[in-house]
Amino acid sequence: MSDELFPEIAEINTPETLGVTPRYVLQHNAISRSIHDLSATAKKLTAMAMALIPADMSSLTASFTFADFCKAIGYDKGGESFKLFLSATKECMKNIISIEMVSAKTGKKKWKNYTWFSSSEFDEETGIATMKFAPELAAILLELKRVYAKINLADLGKLQSKYALRIYEMAVSYSSLKGKDGNSSDEWYFEREVQNLRKILGVSGDIYTETKRFRQKVVEEPIREINQAGIGLEITTESIKQGRKLAAIRFNCKAAARTISKRRGRKKAEKPALELPKINPKTAGLREEKENQHLKELYPDEFAAHYTAALSRPRHGVVSLNLALIAAEAEALGMLREFHGIVK
């Protein structure tokens, strides 16, 4: 009975139910390559919401606080970020996403429009943003061939330009081409016609009408941002011309070393506008374990360095090798958590 009245209650996904502050999203390639035009913050917001939704899309509602969002994405600006956050929750409601469908019968390609969310709101009293993905969008994503790319939320947080975010996700969505087509094992590429690129990035014909400006502002400058962000991806471009006209752009992608990120945030008195919900004691261990695992994946080199350093240090009272290994791992993880900042 209560299920009928409040069908959503049991199905809301939060950092709590996930047991961890989300650090990455498995994003459907259809989304990475779709047509949509979200502001940078709204883009990060949808990524956060997607990160909370289970991969099988069995439930579509995600709830989180501004503090959750900041932790996940690496925001630390306080008031200004909060304003952007608020307007982004509204923006998400209005936005449309077009996904390219290939007809099974005719093989023809067609762009179909969906709304991202069926609801998206911020409750000022509780400080909780709640976003529900549109069931129609979920249905179509389940129908399409399920190919995902793993995207770190913190990496998205380091990109400011919306075009940088889009190009980044597109590049990552093609990373399965690594080593194919004569590429070396850490390189891949993809190509896009200029018109197609305009469409996908939401840069209509009346903005950046000069191709050179389009290329400069929408392609080259955002790519420079990606390359300088030190998030493990390096892109160079090549022109594909038809006569003198720029017909398409080829994006050469290369897996690059991550720049060790400086500890972000909490410079001054950082007071999150909203408190993170308390961690349930039952889930705390699981949450920590998940975070540790992801930190290890994210910063393997750093982990290895801390680990060997910890091992080589003499320890009092530790007799067995096994215990020493466990202690070293704990110490290395502690360093990672200390350095990269983890939700307590």
Added chain:
DNA sequence: AGTGTATATGATATCCCTGT
């Protein structure tokens, strides 16, 4: 304190020149 005005800043658009 509240209001209105001036200035700074940043993003975008347009014009101009050069080289191919």
Added chain:
DNA sequence: ACAGGGATATCATATACACT
């Protein structure tokens, strides 16, 4: 004819300041 790059114009927003 087109791309690249510099200079300038335009617009919106943020910040500073003066006045009542």
